[in-house]
Amino acid sequence: MLNALFGELSAVASHRGWPRAPVNAGTWRGIGEALREGKLDLLGEWGDAAAVHCALFEPATRKLQIATHEAGSGAAPSLAVFHPPALRLERAIADLFAIEMVGLPDRRPWLDHGRWPQPAPLAQQRAAPPAATGATPPARAIERPPYRFLPAEGPGLHQIPVGPVHAGIIEPGHFRFTASGETVVRLEERLGYTHKGIERLMAGQDLEPAARIAARLSGDSTVACSWAFVQAVEGALDFRPPPRAVWLRGVMAELERIANHLGDIGAICNDAAFAILHAECGILREAALRTCARAFGHRLMMDRIVPGGVAADLTHDGEEAIRALCGRLSSEFPELIELYDNTASLQDRTAGTGVVKPSLAAQFAAPGFVGRASGRAFDARVSLPYAPYDTAPVEMVVRQEGDVDARVWVRILEVERSISWLRTALTALPSGPVRLPSPATPATSVECTAMVEGFRGDILAYVRIGAGRIERCHLRDPSWFHWPLLEAAIEGNIVADFPLCNKSFNCSYSGHDL
Amino acid sequence: MRRRLFKNLLSEPCTEPLSPQAPGELETLGAELRGAVARGLGRSLAIREVDAGSCNACELEIHALGNAFYDIERFGIRFVASPRHADLLLVTGPVTLNMREALERTYAATPAPKWVVAVGDCAAGCGVFAGSYACVGAVSKVVPVDLVIRGCPPTPVQLLEGLLWLLRADGRAAADMA
Ligand code: SF4
Numbered sequence: 001m002l003n004a005l006f007g008e009l010s011a012v013a014s015h016r017g018w019p020r021a022p023v024n025a026g027t028w029r030g031i032g033e034a035l036r037e038g039k040l041d042l043l044g045e046w047g048d049a050a051a052v053h054c055a056l057f058e059p060a061t062r063k064l065q066i067a068t069h070e071a072g073s074g075a076a077p078s079l080a081v082f083h084p085p086a087l088r089l090e091r092a093i094a095d096l097f098a099i100e101m102v103g104l105p106d107r108r109p110w111l112d113h114g115r116w117p118q119p120a121p122l123a124q125q126r127a128a129p130p131a132a133t134g135a136t137p138p139a140r141a142i143e144r145p146p147y148r149f150l151p152a153e154g155p156g157l158h159q160i161p162v163g164p165v166h167a168g169i170i171e172p173g174h175f176r177f178t179a180s181g182e183t184v185v186r187l188e189e190r191l192g193y194t195h196k197g198i199e200r201l202m203a204g205q206d207l208e209p210a211a212r213i214a215a216r217l218s219g220d221s222t223v224a225c226s227w228a229f230v231q232a233v234e235g236a237l238d239f240r241p242p243p244r245a246v247w248l249r250g251v252m253a254e255l256e257r258i259a260n261h262l263g264d265i266g267a268i269c270n271d272a273a274f275a276i277l278h279a280e281c282g283i284l285r286e287a288a289l290r291t292c293a294r295a296f297g298h299r300l301m302m303d304r305i306v307p308g309g310v311a312a313d314l315t316h317d318g319e320e321a322i323r324a325l326c327g328r329l330s331s332e333f334p335e336l337i338e339l340y341d342n343t344a345s346l347q348d349r350t351a352g353t354g355v356v357k358p359s360l361a362a363q364f365a366a367p368g369f370v371g372r373a374s375g376r377a378f379d380a381r382v383s384l385p386y387a388p389y390d391t392a393p394v395e396m397v398v399r400q401e402g403d404v405d406a407r408v409w410v411r412i413l414e415v416e417r418s419i420s421w422l423r424t425a426l427t428a429l430p431s432g433p434v435r436l437p438s439p440a441t442p443a444t445s446v447e448c449t450a451m452v453e454g455f456r457g458d459i460l461a462y463v464r465i466g467a468g469r470i471e472r473c474h475l476r477d478p479s480w481f482h483w484p485l486l487e488a489a490i491e492g493n494i495v496a497d498f499p500l501c502n503k504s505f506n507c508s509y510s511g512h513d514l
Numbered sequence: 515m516r517r518r519l520f521k522n523l524l525s526e527p528c529t530e531p532l533s534p535q536a537p538g539e540l541e542t543l544g545a546e547l548r549g550a551v552a553r554g555l556g557r558s559l560a561i562r563e564v565d566a567g568s569c570n571a572c573e574l575e576i577h578a579l580g581n582a583f584y585d586i587e588r589f590g591i592r593f594v595a596s597p598r599h600a601d602l603l604l605v606t607g608p609v610t611l612n613m614r615e616a617l618e619r620t621y622a623a624t625p626a627p628k629w630v631v632a633v634g635d636c637a638a639g640c641g642v643f644a645g646s647y648a649c650v651g652a653v654s655k656v657v658p659v660d661l662v663i664r665g666c667p668p669t670p671v672q673l674l675e676g677l678l679w680l681l682r683a684d685g686r687a688a689a690d691m692a
Binding site: 113115116117118121164165167168169170171172192193194195196197198200201209212213216217218219220222263276279280282283285286289299300302335339342343508509510513 | 515518519528563564565566567568569570571572573574575576577578580581582583593595596597607608610611612613614616620641642643645646647648649666667669
């Protein structure tokens with residue numbers, strides 16, 4: 001399919017790695033149709049000063065292609081007309097760039113709540129870095145009519161509004177449930193509350209400060225976010241980080257995966273009122289975080305992956321700490337899994353709850369455990385392998401059931417595989433420097449798109465660098481494609497099962513809101 | 515499960531003594547604060563956590579306060595689901611413009627006497643998001659802040675020391691309260 005659409009087109013020379021090609025309206029339409037027919041996966045869509053880009057993946061050939069449609073006149077044709085998963089991405093493009101997505105079926109603003117000092121903050125990108133201390137922007141500069149939730153009407157239906165401030169220690173977002181008695185008829189999400197203006201902040205920055213911002217796209221995935229960003233930067237600069245640094249990045253990413261999966265498994269059980277597994281997983285998670293602190297100097301390993309390599313080397317002591325963690329997990333984790341598997345009252349809550357149908361997971365190119373629990377065999381470490389996973393492969397975990405239980409099991413098995421991968425990596429760890437100075441950046445713009453598998457799923461990073469500074473950076477968190485599926489998964493379930501379903505997805509608000 | 519419970523019954527708790535020194539990274543905006551909190555609340559503190567646009571890492575570490583190592587409830591501190599039940603708001607993030615009103619309304623919904631603790635470099639002064647069109651910046655620009663706990667994110671130990679410092683009326687070491 002990619003060949004049929006892009007075979008004749010020449011790729012942009014400044015884009016390194018996977019090719020990027022400008023396309024005309026006809027090809028853009030062809031892309032939309034291929035997406036609708038399920039021949040291609042949409043992995044991202046983002047705006048630029050006078051263009052709209054989309055990232056496409058062809059499962060049959062395992063190829064990634066970026067397509068660009070110009071939007072110099074302030075408009076570009078919508079892909080969401082053909083392919084609903086593009087809907088929120090295009091609403092965000094319209095909000096941030098004031099690019100009219102012609103034909104967009106839903107024109108309500110998405111990230112823009114009418115409170116920014118000016119609308120379309122990325123429409124005229126300035127190359128100069130923003131002033132470090134700005135005056136406080138006035139609140140509510142633009143008065144907007146209240147947000148229109150989609151109507152859901154019928155006898156006996158009632159609405160339950162939740163958020164943005166939730167009951168637990170979690171991020172802010174608004175959920176509008178329409179319920180018939182106990183059963184959820186529809187859930188509509190409203191997000192954007194944590195929009196921090198990351199893309200505009202990054203424009204014009206030097207590489208290092210930009211990397212610190214990228215590391216905070218979604219704090220729980222800080223390693224993977226940093227890695228995706230620096231991989232795109234290094235790709236654009238045609239720079240190869242030292243081998244030891246590449247392996248250490250893998251070690252950090254797997255530690256991050258283990259810690260988050262442990263936290264998630266415990267939290268899901270807790271939402272099914274099974275507190276003992278929450279406590280036990282909490283202990284193992286804390287052990288993992290302390291290991292990270294000992295090995296890499298920060299519990300969440302924030303800012304440890306930097307352009308050119310990693311910030312600090314792994315010492316012998318750190319290596320021993322990771323080995324000890326692997327040993328502890330191998331002996332204690334199976335016992336907890338047995339407990340999960342043999343507790344009928346817990347299984348009663350998780351099995352058959354919050355089902356995402358495989359067809360829907362495929363349509364949304366559902367990243368990470370959400371996709372892999374619903375039969376979508378995609379893991380960036382395997383499907384678009386990057387170093388060090390190209391030489392030390394991980395085995396992908398795929399389940400078919402698509403319920404909360406399947407999402408727990410994908411995590412369980414991934415913890416086990418990450419432990420064995422870590423053992424291999426520590427043995428294979430080459431010696432040598434862990435950081436090299438990045439090469440001088442060329443005078444003309446260079447760009448690259450990279451993809452890294454975080455614990456939650458694949459993170460896409462597009463970076464364009466000109467004269468040593470970021471011209472444009474877009475980071476697509478996996479949650480973009482999880483959130484709409486959560487709406488689908490809860491339908492027909494009881495309201496009381498929402499926390500359980502929600503935890504089994506564990507979407508990032510910050511990563512999505514940018 | 516019984517085996518597991520029995521094993522846990524016989525094993526030592528995970529909790530550890532805290533360091534007795536005064537926490538180094540704290541800044542208080544009101545000298546009277548400590549005494550006031552302790553006088554008003556004794557040793558019971560109900561906290562409502564408000565994420566005003568954090569990257570979610572601060573939340574992870576606040577969450578960790580509940581695990582078996584830090585077990586914050588042993589100090590009489592607990593997290594509640596509504597600001598109506600809270601004595602103290604624990605606020606994270608660079609206060610995005612999209613969250614500003616929600617933060618103001620949460621503060622208004624909290625009954626007096628109430629305190630606000632800003633957690634993390636973002637809440638202290640916007641952190642790496644300084645200069646963004648979408649952020650107000652320090653929490654203190656929106657609601658009065660009584661205590662700032664810095665860090666990106668602050669560790670659970672730093673968080674615990676900060677909160678215990680509030681509850682410690684007579685200057686006893688935090689460890690004494692364990
Ligand atoms: S202080 Fe750091 S960890 Fe906390 S919200 Fe801000 S960026 Fe995230």
